[in-house]
Amino acid sequence: MFIKETSIEINFDNIIKSIQWEDFKNDEYFNHHHIEQKDLHNKIGFDTIPDTYCKHNTTIYQKMFTSDEINFLDFQHHLQIEPITVSFIKIKPGNIIPLHNDTFYLIKKNYPERLTEKIVRANIFLKDWKWGHFLQIEDEIKTHWRKNTGYIWDAKVAHIAANCGMHDRYTLQVSGFLL
Secondary structure: OOEEEEEOOOOOHHHHHHOOHHHHEEOOHHHHHHHHOHHHHHHOOOOOOOOOOOOOOOOEEEEEEOOOOOOHHHHHHHHOEEEEEEEEEEEOOOEEEEEEOOOOHHHHHHOHHHOOOOEEEEEEEOOOOOOOEEEEEOOEEEOOOOOOEEEEEEOOOOEEEEEOOOOOEEEEEEEEEEO
């Protein structure tokens, strides 16, 4: 298991404001997540996911970027990750991303010759912490973060993200190979 604190010195405020978030609504995230994470849920003692988790409280907005839209090399320099995918996620108040591990499906599918390398994800907070915003990594609850700080982890790290507050919660995800 690999977990590391990190930070980045790039201002994303204008990009966040320019995104038409409704175009990137994903209310089917939970259905995919529920199937993909069955082993993890069984491991911690859940035979099934409670039916109270549904598309109404697990909706996220995720904008995936190409290297033409955003400079991937900036992320490589700051995070020491060779970026393969870069996205922003917005979680509106009252929504969560249930317990899961990142599986890196697309990276494994598209780079089978590199599976011996360490695949990781950086999760960077794009705004200072607000009341009701939570991240649980394994058995630790994270709050009171500062803008542009976050964590890098591998596929073995279980985590949950929640917005029980009154403001939208924004994060940057950079997934790729650890340098």
